[in-house]
Amino acid sequence: MQKSISPQYIWRHYKTGVEFKNSIGLYDTVDKNERFFAGDQWAGVNAPDLPKPVINFIKRACQQRVAEVNSNPVAVEFDEIEFPNDVALPEPMSQPMSGTDRETLNALFDADWNRLKMDAVNLDGLLNAAVTGDYILYNYWDPAAETGQVASGRIGVQLLDNVNVYPGNPNERDVQAQPDFIIARRELVEDVKRQAAAAGCSKEEISLITPDDDTELMGGDIGKRELRSDEDAKCLTLLYLFKADNGHVMAQKTTRNAVVRPLWDTRLTRYPLAVMNWEVRKNCFFGRAEVTGLIPVQRYINQMYAMTMLFTMQSACPKAVFNQSMVKAWSNAVGTAIPVNGDIEQALKYLDPPQLPNDVYKLPEQLMDTTLRLLGVTDIELGNINPTNTSAIVMAKEASSMPVQSIKKRFYSMIEDFARNWLDMVIAYFTVPRWMKIKGKDGERNVIFDASTLRNKLWSVKIDVGAANAWSEINSVDTLNKLFEAGAIDAKQYIERLPDGYLPMREKLLAELIAAENKTAGGISNGK
Structure with missing residues (x-):
């Protein structure tokens, strides 16, 4: 077993990742994109007299694009890779898995998919990718989770922000080819101390776990604000992952100055991360967000509507010009008499305000429509037409989905990676057989699932994509x-x-x- 790594080494490694993200502007981009998507689109503008309308077409465009990417139901099927009968196999691989066992494995995945609410997780993850650039899904093992059986423990999932994930080689897109990862989190100090005590850390080591204010690198403006009471104090934790010489993923958890959990063998052979870029950047682990390219258009539309509103506010009531030698004082009060010396026609006149050009209204709408059309967001997706001609609508729908085909492929590839990570955890952590209820053609039945039969076998993962409902x-x-x-x-x-x-x-x-x-x-x- 390797010795634990010093917290200072992991912290220096973490700061190197921070420098890279600063060099590509990731933190600022994520914060700005999140503000624009949420509707906070006038942040930092010092114009107290200017109306600040928000015509948030960014949110509508992103939600529609996410719905299009996720419109096809996805199913995952595992199968053992079979070999020709005339090829001699090592003894552990000589017995192929039965159809019943494959059915049980697939049923277990379907049950976990529903238990983890993966359909909802995918929607959140895809929206996160559209706003920040990446959908990062982390698998973890919860050993204390009750199952109602002798065997305990379940697989869990967590969405991670790209600003909190630090790959060892940020120029490599392949997750499994990374030399290491650091996952940063903000956790309650008391929880971290309990974790350290459970891991056998000394009292001196635990005393080094103290609150900090390292929130400036968290995603979004709200992520940088925390409760200030002593009971709710937090600290930054770093989970360091790397692969040992035997192929197993090793892990260690630290704070800036303390070890929370010493180095341990996770028994996994894959990093428990599945990553999808919304748009791919060449030679970069991190992707480009949909929102990033829409912000200039959004700003222009908001500014044009703001100037139009200001114009109408200033010109809605025409200005009165009066001859001061004939009118001593002017009043806008209702029903008030105004004394005039001489001819009233020579005493007062209203100025005609200039007319607002029609193009002022048309250009922002045309720009918005053009942008949405280039994104493939048509009247069909927006629900602006009635489905009177079914064939034409289906053809138009298929044509409008073309711009997101590459995004869909990356999404399906990420789901396949998630399934492989899930299988890796099942093989590593399902050490005790457990009962399962599966549904088949003959109805429901209880079966015993023994993960030991999965070891020393090669597995294929097939992603079945159905038609959009x-x-x-x-x-x-x-x-x-x-x-x-x-x-x-x-x-x-x-x-x-x-x-x-x-x-x-x-x-x-x-x-x-x-x-x-x-x-x-x-x-x-x-x-x-």
Whole structure:
């Protein structure tokens, strides 16, 4: 076993990563992007008399792009890589996994996918990527999690901000090719001290764990603000990960001056991180966010609307010009009489305000529409057209999805990496067989899952991508309509195949149709 690494070494390594991120402006970019997405788009502008409207098309564009990337349901399937029968295999690999065992493994993944609410996690992660540039998913093992069985422990997931992840080689995009990682977190001091005590650290070492104010590198403006009470004091912790000579991932947790958990062997063979760049930057671990390129357009639109609002405020009520020798004092008070010496026509006049050019209204809207169109966000996605021509809408939908195809591919690749990390944890930490309930063609049944059968085998991970739900339903209904009109199917077959939600009380209508058919068939039989 290797000796523990000094906290000072890990801290210096961490500061090197900070310098790189500062050199590419990552911290400032993330903070600015988060502000613009949240609607805080006039921060730092010193113009007290200027209206500050926020026409937040950035949020709408990003949410729509994220929905498009995540529109297709994703399923993961594990399978053992089979070898030709005439090739001699080592003894541990001589027995291929049974179909039942593969079914159990896939059922366990599906159960964890639902337990971890991965559909919601993916939405949050994709939105994080659109705003900050990266979706980083971290797998961890919770050994104390109750399962209702003798075996305890479950796999958990956590979204990480890219500003808190420090790869050893930031010019390498491949996660598993990294020499090491540092994951920075802000944690309660009391929790960190308990972790250190549980890990067997000395009282002297634990006394070095103290509160700090190292919040300036946390993501977003709110992340830099914390509760100031002694009970809620926090400190910065660093989780250092690297691969040993035997291929296992080693880990050590420290603060700036103290060891929280000495070096330990995680028994994992993969870094438990899955990373997706929203847009790829050449020779860079970190990606480019969608918001980054939209900010100049957003600023221009806000400024144009602000100037337009200021103009209307200043010119809504025309200015009165009066002859001071004829009018001693002017008043705007309602019902007040104004004394005039001489001809009233010569005493007072209202100035006509200049007219606002029509292009002032058109240009921001045209710029917004052009930007959204280039992003593939069309009227179909925005819900601005009625689906009267199904085929045309489906074709337009497919065309509008082309700009996000590369983003989708990176998302699916990240899900595959997540699945491989999950399998790595199952093999490492499921040391005791446990009961599982799986659903099959014959209904639910209880089976025993023994992860030891997975070891010393090669596994393939397949990502199945389904059709986007809304548009596949439109296609299905359109096809059913054509088949019914052509007489290829009857009313009962048509209703049975309608997607859920299209026909209220569908089951009752089907029962009535079946009853009518039976009655008709019975009448004919009696007639014979």
